[in-house]
Amino acid sequence: MKTTAVLAASVSLGLAGCATSDRTTDSGSATGSGSSTASGGAGDTFTFGAAGAPEVFDPYYASDGETFRVTRQIFQGLLGIKPGTADPQPELAESWEPSEDGLTWTFKLRQGVKFTDGEAFNAAAVCYNFERMFDQNEVAQAGPAEYWAYTMLGFKGSETESLYKSCEAKDDSTAVINLTRYTSDFPVMLTLESFSMQSPKALKDGDANNVQKEGDGFKYPAYAMAPVGTGPYKLGKYDEANKTISLVRNDDFWGEKAKTANLVFKIIPDESTRRQELEAGSINAYDLPNPADWKGLEDAGNKVLVRPAFNILYMGLNPEKNSKLQDLKVRKAIYMALNRDQLVATQLPEGAKVATQFMPDTVAGYNSSLQPTKYDVEGAKALLKEAGAEGMTLQFAYPSEVSRPYMPNPQSIADALTADLEAVGIKVEVVTKPWNGGYLDGVDNGLFDAWLLGWTGDYNSANNFIGTFFGSDVNDFHTWKTDFGKTLSKELSDANGIVDEGKRTTAYEALNQKIMEEYLPGLAISHSPPALVVGKGVDGLTASPLTAEMFDTVTVAKS
Structure with missing residues (x-):
């Protein structure tokens, strides 16, 4: 899922893109735990609290997760x-x-x-x-x-x-x-x-x-605004005034018919308001509950469905803006300075883990022999001294006005990493901008020395991860501006073109090792499992690593 505004050029979706795109503690299937139900359900209606409204209902022209959440049920x-x-x-x-x-x-x-x-x-x-x-x-x-x-x-x-x-x-x-x-x-x-x-x-x-x-x-x-597909639902009405999208069951669907006759998306931009509406019974489910609320939601009789993590949080580095970053020793020193075990334990949701490379372990080409770069304050100081970079200054940016599956609280994550960098003698100049108010543009245009960003995969392919990150001459890591960038881009293109699956997987495993040990164009931080929550009486919802849930299997107990 895309993390920036320009899908074709850079690493979103926001498939919630992206979101843009955009996950395991259980099977991911919701089980009803009581006879009460949301008033939005009434047994024959499933009401989902959506964070935003689609701009169009033609999925070909869409790029955001909130649109795809709706169109997925129609097409x-x-x-x-x-x-x-x-x-x-x-x-x-x-x-x-x-x-x-x-x-x-x-x-x-x-x-x-x-x-x-x-x-x-x-x-x-x-x-x-x-x-x-x-x-x-x-x-x-x-x-x-x-x-x-x-x-x-x-x-x-x-x-x-x-x-x-x-x-x-x-x-x-x-x-x-x-x-x-x-x-x-x-x-x-x-x-x-x-x-x-x-x-x-x-x-x-x-x-x-x-x-x-x-x-x-x-x-x-x-x-x-009037699309026609083959899916289990079809568009009923988009009521912009009341901020609801109503779908109705496609009774001529070729497969098993949808369990509920009506599927309603109620647009509620604020996450805390979505929780209140779930508690009040006016919606049956919503996405990305705050990890701090998971236990409280479950204690109240709801079900938190934790998705398998299919994402990556990383720190980008710009050696063109800060010449010190051109030295591999400096990049390695910064990586060694980050206490990622503590970050995962204190800042990220249950089930998060430290990353060893720029893709999750479910993707073919993942190199299982790689180990996390070890947290080593003294080792980092020694490398900085060897590189002549003691006391270097690093401008470090993080986004505001956003919460992503891989980055639930950007400021707290940035604060923790800043403290780690300062502990090895790096002078950190912290910069923050709104996600859609200068931050993504700043990343695209190379305005920061270092920054936080991430990615939720669009589909299960190594090229969708490291090929997107490092394989083009326009990417968030600005690798085309580095000495190794062209070489890496060609290596990724060659790997993507290998028809034999076994040989291709081996090639990607080798490339993951080179990226982490020889190139280190950025710093892979962690993988985090995002969640969605369903209310009492809801059954049949299976959580998707791609946030690509289907709602035709959902049942809502009658009150």
Whole structure:
């Protein structure tokens, strides 16, 4: 999930991006613990307290977790996500098979599926969707079609060559997607909400691609607020005045029907207010409860579902702005100065752990032989002295007005790390800016010596982590400005292009070791398991490492 405003250029989502994207102490399944229920539920309605409102309901033009939380219930992709994991599973495609060179992928489609406007889902619909995503106007290319730009890189007619080449409908149940080059991200990238299948008729009738620039934002076509998918729910009403989004069950859904007839998202930006509404019974669940509240919520009879951690908190370093950071010894000294065991124990939620590398251990390519850099005050001082950097000054930035799954309280984390740095003789100049009020722009533009940021994975791929961080000539770590940056970028590109899975995994394991021991472009801090909370009488909700929960399995006990 993206952590910055520009997905294609830097490390978000906020798949809550990101959030932008964006997790284990139990199976993640909620179990009802009483007969009472929220008034928002009434047995046939599940009401979720959402932190924000979608700008559009067309997932192709979305990039934030709050939008995807809604559209995920309306749409489906060729690939889905196995509940409780980050692993792909069949959804609208029952199976898929690559050619030997990995450039041609044949998808066998589920038959008998219809969009909620009655149109048939088939191979022609798949190809229509991919061609629609590929053929975007300049406004969309530079703006809201950012997930395509991030994954497929180029559009029809653009200077950048697209990963996507073409789509062929062999017959109603067979779609073939051709790529211009191999990538380990395909087809797992198709689990992203932006690749959801939408009704070709509705897209065409709604002039869906007609995105226009409007002031500092965009003007979207009518279809963007009236989407048509194949999912277990369909859009009922978006009541902006009362800040609610109402979905209704798709009774013609091809699979098992949703357990509740109504799914309501009540928009409540403040986390403490969401808790109060849960306690009052006006909502049934909400995301990212404050870790300090977990015990109290459970003591009150609610269920806190802790997601497996699929994220990373890191300290970025900018050797171009602070020349002392060009010395590997200085970067290692700073890493040794950080008491990460204490940080995890005192500042992060239960289940958090110290990171050994820039990806979680569930991703193929994770190097299990790496050990955490040891906390060593005297060793750090010795390295700083050896590098001629005793008493160096480090400008250190952290964000305000934000809470992220990997960084629940940025100020307290920054305070702890600042104290560690000062303990080895580093003079720290602390800077803070609002998350969307200068901080992310400051990171993008290299305004800080060091900073806190993080990432929640979009999908289960090593390239989605370290390839995003260090593999392009534009990234938050500014590695293209370093002597080793071009070498690392090529090494990552080469690894991503290895078709053989075993050899590719070995290559990524070796690269993780080089990144941590030879390059050290940034400092991996920790992995934190975010949570969501459900109220009494709620059952059937499975927590997702990707924060990609489905709500069609949820039941709410009648009061």
